[in-house]
Amino acid sequence: MFNSTDEVREGLNGQQYVASDEINTVVLLAEKLQKPILCEGPAGVGKTELAKAWAGATGRRLIRLQCYEGLDETKALYEWEYAKQMLYTQLLRDKLHDVLAGSQTLAQAADRIAQEEDVFFSERFLLPRPLLQAVTAGDPVLLLIDEIDRADAEFEAFLLEVLSDFQVSVPELGTKKATSIPAVMLTSNNTRELSEALKRRCLYLFIDYPSVEAELRIVKLRAPDLAPQLARQAVELVQRLRQLDLKKSPSVSETIDWARALVALNAAQLDRATLENTLTVLLKHEQDVQRAKRAISAPSAGSGGTGTAAGGAETPDIEYRNLRPRRRSE
């Protein structure tokens, strides 16, 4: 286990994860206070990746629960394997005959069957889903509840129960209590507001897009074959794209993909052709690609298009804003 933020940094670095001081502190606190982390931030900044790195660094097994609309207890907690139960009943019919042989009355037969009930409601027929797996695991685990904002509000309320005392009751088997409290991490892309109650129980971590230097470190770690000079250019361009008013800003994972694409294409420098060919790796909307192309070419093309007097060439994004079509305003 971690004892200081430095150890956290070392650990996460060992898993090829570049963490900010804030992330280190929060992970340390999650370990110490045994509280879940609620991690928010734009898509693709490495929220899920953090969970994996954390699990790797502490030697925990990662159990992942991917949330979606309509997720319910049978998919998150446990389910009886009815088909298997039916099958066994069929196969064991002869044996049941033996058990029931010699019973005089119906009540007696029922009693005998009741004695064997445990066979059918045992762990053998129980299908543990991620939440039950996390609670009953003997080894240390990390439970990752991914994109909690996609699940329904009721599921959130149900989750609250599980997270507060880490016990699950299966009516036929009794209550299962966690022997060791699992580490928990929830991620959210903030598509809807989470309940106050859930937020209260968690440590909150907001991961934003990294700074140029941090992103450069990430790119160097993940795409080591990219020439340093080119890596810097690429990261600076991505950072500039994020300043634009895009439908979907390029994420860190997309930066890495792009860096790898540049390596695969043997790009020597970021010239216009390379850029236009690979921009779709970064931007996934046609409209965004067009906007980005315009913004990138704006400074080099001088006062291209509509001649706006304001703004210098060194701030293309601002000039770009001025270029946006404006409706008549009086």
Add this chain to the structure above:
Amino acid sequence: MEQRIVDFIAGLRAAGVRVSIAESADAFRAVDHVGVMSKHTFRSALHATLIKDARDGPTFDALFPIYFGSGGPPLLNPTGELTPAEQQMLMDALRQLAGDMRRLMEMLLQGRQPNPSELRQAGNQVGLQYANRPFQQDWFTRRMLRQLGLDQLTEALRELLEQLARQGMSEESRNKLEQAAAENAAALAEQVEQFVGENIARKATEEHHEPQEAELLERPFSSLSEAEAKALQELVRRLAAQLRSRASLRHKKGKRGVLDAKRTIRANQRYGAVPMEIYHKTRHLKPKLALICDVSTSVRYCSEFMLRLIYELQDQVSKARSFVFIGDIKDITAYFDEDRPDVAVERVLEDNQPGYYNTNLGNSLATFAHDHLDTVDHRTTLIVISDGRNNFSDPRVDLLEMLKRRARRIIWLSPEPPYLWGTGDSDMPQYVGCCDAVHEVGNLQQLADAVDKLLD
């Protein structure tokens, strides 16, 4: 330190951040674990335990240095490098200065730290005890520095140095003193700034009463100040989240509709595939909306918040077309395709400035019926947001009747209370007959209730 953290949490609450008792307890436990040695770690620990919403981040960033700042850098004493004779010279020269200037010079040239009572006194003289708004910090800092005599410093310092030069202090020493004075002045300014910030924060905490949210929700649109309108815009988002979860919970309860074969088979495996429990597909009958919003001066706020709410709730609505009118109608749907809702609303309002007494609903309805009739079909809920004040032009009730026959329903939202309908140029009574429902939406709460009914 503990008291400091308690004060800080009170300060956060005063600034509108919701911090529960459990969270403040967490903060203390977190600080126990990470200690206070590293300020950065300490800060992250408090941030992780107290701030649960990215929107509250800036408040935290603003308040943290005020409560846990170092109080500004210390003033340094440059006289150690002077010869004893020169030190004596300086002391004599300082003794000749008058009260306030002498105190200032002692701080700047001998590195004497300002004591709290001095700062408090200067603060009281500029009225710091009445300051309770964070944005006043700069202004009071400047006033306090002037009170301490910093504006006359250049002059006084020059005279002092000239005097010392006459007495034979070396030029090197004088340069040193001058440089030290400049550095110390900057340090002093920072200390004063911290002092002012701390005082304002404390004052704000003391005066803090419960967040005025409820009050704001009930405030009539007609009497909103600019600042309150801003605060309400923030609130609209939270309101939208509430409405959304209520609407989605409501959808879940539906017990009719198409059979959910997959789920039914799944659930009935336990009964040997005999369908004992039947499940239905949850039916999301999302309304299809057409909004006609009056953006003349009298209804502007109401329309603005309605547009914001509807577009925040876009996922609960299958399709929304929006129009605004003053004299004539204008399709604004395109704005919302291009921009995020909040930006789009601003642009719409910017581009449609109200004039004087030029509202004409009758004419607008005529244009709507002529150009945009395709937006209204049997599934559409037509929403009109207007006070029905037509400047005595033809109300064209016949058109609204025609629209009523086409649309699923017509809902009228009027910011005016019923007793004003029909007074002056109001044509409300005539329109009311054509509507399936008329809601009075004088404030945001009423507007939210109306939208809630809409999503029902």
